[in-house]
Amino acid sequence: MSLVITPAMLGQVIVSGLLAGSLYAMVALGLGLIFGVMRVLNVAHGPLLMLGAYVTFWLFSTVGLNPYLSLLVSMPLLYLLGMLLQRFLVYRVVDAPELSSLLLTFGVSIAVVNLAQLAFTSDLRAVEYLTGAFVLGPIAFSKSRLIACAIAVAITAAAFLFLQKTRLGKAIRAVSQSREVAQVCGINVGRIHGIAFGLASALAAAGGSLVAVMVAIQPEMGQVYTFKSFLVIVLGGAGNYPGALLGGVLLGLIEQLSSLFLTTQVNEAVAYILLVVVLLVRPTGLLGGRAS
Amino acid sequence: MRRASLTGLAALLLLGLLLYPLEGTGYGVRLMLQLFMWIALAQSWNLISGLTGYVSFGHVAFYGTGAYATGIVITKLGWPWLAAALLGGLMAAVVALVIGWPCLRLKGPYFAIAMLGLNEVLRVAASYFEGLTGGGLGLSLPTLHASVPIYYAMGLTAAGVTLLAYVILTSRFGLRLMTIREDEVAAEAMGIDTFRYKLYAFLLSAVGPGIVGGLSARDQGYIEPISVFPLLMTITMIVMALFGGKGTIWGPVLGAVLLFAFQEVVWARFIYLHQLLFGAIIVTVVLVMPRGILGVLQQKYNLPRTI
Numbered sequence: 001m002s003l004v005i006t007p008a009m010l011g012q013v014i015v016s017g018l019l020a021g022s023l024y025a026m027v028a029l030g031l032g033l034i035f036g037v038m039r040v041l042n043v044a045h046g047p048l049l050m051l052g053a054y055v056t057f058w059l060f061s062t063v064g065l066n067p068y069l070s071l072l073v074s075m076p077l078l079y080l081l082g083m084l085l086q087r088f089l090v091y092r093v094v095d096a097p098e099l100s101s102l103l104l105t106f107g108v109s110i111a112v113v114n115l116a117q118l119a120f121t122s123d124l125r126a127v128e129y130l131t132g133a134f135v136l137g138p139i140a141f142s143k144s145r146l147i148a149c150a151i152a153v154a155i156t157a158a159a160f161l162f163l164q165k166t167r168l169g170k171a172i173r174a175v176s177q178s179r180e181v182a183q184v185c186g187i188n189v190g191r192i193h194g195i196a197f198g199l200a201s202a203l204a205a206a207g208g209s210l211v212a213v214m215v216a217i218q219p220e221m222g223q224v225y226t227f228k229s230f231l232v233i234v235l236g237g238a239g240n241y242p243g244a245l246l247g248g249v250l251l252g253l254i255e256q257l258s259s260l261f262l263t264t265q266v267n268e269a270v271a272y273i274l275l276v277v278v279l280l281v282r283p284t285g286l287l288g289g290r291a292s
Numbered sequence: 293m294r295r296a297s298l299t300g301l302a303a304l305l306l307l308g309l310l311l312y313p314l315e316g317t318g319y320g321v322r323l324m325l326q327l328f329m330w331i332a333l334a335q336s337w338n339l340i341s342g343l344t345g346y347v348s349f350g351h352v353a354f355y356g357t358g359a360y361a362t363g364i365v366i367t368k369l370g371w372p373w374l375a376a377a378l379l380g381g382l383m384a385a386v387v388a389l390v391i392g393w394p395c396l397r398l399k400g401p402y403f404a405i406a407m408l409g410l411n412e413v414l415r416v417a418a419s420y421f422e423g424l425t426g427g428g429l430g431l432s433l434p435t436l437h438a439s440v441p442i443y444y445a446m447g448l449t450a451a452g453v454t455l456l457a458y459v460i461l462t463s464r465f466g467l468r469l470m471t472i473r474e475d476e477v478a479a480e481a482m483g484i485d486t487f488r489y490k491l492y493a494f495l496l497s498a499v500g501p502g503i504v505g506g507l508s509a510r511d512q513g514y515i516e517p518i519s520v521f522p523l524l525m526t527i528t529m530i531v532m533a534l535f536g537g538k539g540t541i542w543g544p545v546l547g548a549v550l551l552f553a554f555q556e557v558v559w560a561r562f563i564y565l566h567q568l569l570f571g572a573i574i575v576t577v578v579l580v581m582p583r584g585i586l587g588v589l590q591q592k593y594n595l596p597r598t599i
Contacts (some may be wrong), residue, residue, distance in 0.1 A: 040399050092579050098401045099347045103534070106527055118564060223523075227412055230405045233394030239399065266420055269413045279402060279520045280394045 005260065008138035012258045015139055019149045023207055024150040025245045027225055028232035029159060030203030036176040036239040036255045037196040038094040040101040044085075045229055046222030048201050051112070052208025054076055054120060060127045060212075067129050067213050068151065080136040081203025084193045090197060091190065097188040102137045109226075116219035125217040148210040152205020155206050157198070158244065163241065172196055176239065231271050235278055237285025246287060309447060313440045321443050323512065327552050329504050330444040333525075333533035334467030334544035335453040336500035340493050341530070342538035343466065345473035346396065349404040352528060354384035354498040356520035357414065358505030359490035360453065363431045363515050364424055371439055374445060384502025385495050387414075391493040399476070408523070415521035430516030433509065441513045446504065453500040457541050460496075469493055470539070527574065535577050537586030540599055546585060 027049060034042045055074035059065040065073075089108065093100040117245050130147065132138040151286065165167040174182040175192045183189050207225065236243025251271055256269035278285065313321050322344055326403050337351045358380030365371040367380055387410075395406040419428045426432075460466040471479040480485050509515045528551075536547025553574075559566055581588060 034542060035401070039401075041404065061384035089575065089579075096582075097347075098343065098404055099341070099530070099534075100578050101489070102347065102349055103530060104405060104573055105528070107571040107574030107578070109571070110567045112576075114565065114571065117567075227408065230408065234402060234405055263420075266416060269416045270419075272409045272413045275409060276391075276394055276406065279398055279406065 003009060004109040006207040009260065011161035012106040012139050013260045014253065015141065016145075017253035017256035018204070018249060019142070019145045019252070020255065022149045022152045022156070023210060023248075024202055024232055024251050026156045026159075026246050027207035027250025028229040028236075029156060029241065029244045030200035030207075031226075031229040032233040032236075032239065033172075033196050033198045033203075034178075036241065037172060038090070038193050039098075040090060040093060041098055041105070041230075042090075042200070043102060043105040043226055044112060045080040045200070045204050046224065046226030047109045047116075048078055048082065048222070049205040049208040049211075049225050050116065050217075050219060050222035051081070052205030053209075053212040053221065054116065054125075054269050055205070057125050057127055059216050060129070061125075067127050068147065070114075071206055072208045074205040078138060078205035079198040083198040085201070086194045086197035089196070091193060094193065109223075112180040113222070120219060122218055123222075127212045127217070131212050142214075144213045148214065151210060152206070160201065160241070165219065168195065179250055185224035227268070231275055234275055234285055237287040240285065240287045243285055247285070298316060301446070303393060310599055313443055318439060321439050323556070325439065325443045325446050327549065328443075328450040329508060330532060330548040330552050331502045331545050332500045332534070333449040333529040334444070334548045335450070335457055336497045336504075337427075337526075338533045338538055338540075338544045339453075339460065339497035339500075339504065341461065342459070342533055342540075342544070343410070343469040343473060343498075344490050344493055346490060346494075347404040348406035348407045348494075348497070348526075349450075349523075349530075350523070350526055352521060352523070352525040352581075353414050353498070353502060354388065354416070354501035355505035355525065356406040356411070356517075357384045357387050358502030358519040359432070359509035359515050361502070362506030363433055363509045366433050366510070367431060368424075373442075373506075373510040377445065377510065380506030380509075381499040381502035384498040384505070388498035389491075390497050392491050396490045396494060402551075404574065411526065413522055415517045416512050418517040418521070424532075425517075428517060430514055430519075433513045433515075435513065438508070439511065442507050444526045446507050449503050449507065454494060454545060456542065457544075460493075461541055465489065465492070469526055478490075523577065531574055533576055534584055537584030537590070540584070540586045540590070541598075542599055543584050544587040547596045 002062065027045070033041055034040050034045075052074040055068040055077060056067050057068045059073060059122050060067050085108065089104060090152070091103070093104050106162045130144040133142045134146065135141075163173055171182065171187045171192055175183065175189055175196075176188060179189055184194075186199035210224075228251060233244055234247070235250055236247030254274060255267040258267040262270070309324070312324060316324070333355065336349060342345050358377070361383035362373070362376040362380040365376045366373060371379070391406065391410050395403050398406070418425045429580075460469070468479070470482050471482070472483060472486050474488060476486055505520065505527070532547035532551050533544040534547065536545065536549060537543025559569060562569060583591065586591070588599065589595060
């Protein structure tokens, strides 16, 4: 199999990688937030993304709402759901060994997927909204992916601004640095946990609404994002928020590069091998994270 | 006296299981075969995760490895199934060595995530190397009606892994593993080479699922990537071990028997709600009895550590 790789192909791959990576970064930031704040590994992150995609699909197919505007519905809805999940179930496994949080959220995850199958059936759904691409020289930019990337970057930037500048954001970071000290400073840790889980779910929902335009929607679409988000946060360093961004972009690039040099089938495997190598060289991820 | 009657009961049970295929229906034999499989899987998971606290969140990877190793040497090289299944166990241990050597040095959640990833990657690999594995189409094994011999082989595996758990739990090796579980830093300070013992436990815990995977592949006669690497199977063995009591000898066995029976009797009636119910069971076990049945009894009645 001889394959000539032209600079244009490489450029195309890098562009596609960055476009995909920005979405991964946003979704994984949610997962990283939950882990950072309460040391919970949320396996249900992908299924929450799936719910976000369904919100967009139903709003689009019943009332014809613009899929990008549906973010304004899917994010608050999932924020609420995330908060409820935290308030009623997840708070019990905060600080428990990781087995508890993994299993509990897995239980939630399969229950959510099963409910989605019952409510929405397993039919493949699609939001046919934006197709085609802008062409700039030798490189094509898929319209839906470009817009998704722009929105993801904006949401991620907003999330970071929120974490950096606002009192609530500072409280969240304080809790993820040291729960005890945060508590001593008068921060209501339980409330922060709920908000963090809600925000993370909203980020997942945003991811779901954005991919709804690009991929087939079905109840099991989310699991692959759970796995990718885990890869991303470990690559970047679990509990390290800028690390999630770096990891996301990296994952997008690796996937595209490996589909150029190998086949698309193996890009998860390539990303995983990279993960193991990173863990060997820097056990706490590229930007340094925390052990549990 | 109590001990003697217990031994008598166990001997009677063993005799019953030995003679069962003579009387039982084909369906019954297959059912028991599956129960043995779950006991072996739950007990194997217990060896690494119940004893050291390192959560293997992709233990089914070893089951799938065994299934594929067995399937390949049977179809391509014409090996007899028993030898092929043993090779499956060996190959699973090799995979465990390759993945455990880098990943068991990590603390915290990284090991769990790495194991979750391993399973995904092996599934991808199984569909990618089409020449060897048949890719997504799967691998059909030559027809063979050997449920009864496989029943004995599977039963022996389940008994073997449980015996292994007994030997480990009552040895210094087991004590070291449990020290690692309770406090790894303290274990290191006491001079335990934690990495080495974790790796030993991990290798041992991979062999059982490898053999079981091989035997199941032979019994079912057909394997495909999705059917031998399901995350749900990992979760099922974990929940069984957890429900019965992880870190004990008989907990995983008890958990496997109870959940398997429950599955056959209750779940089979609710096909559409299957996953929802299982999700509810998982959540309940984690929240209500994370120590499991034997764990609770152990604490309440001051039972010995080695039950």
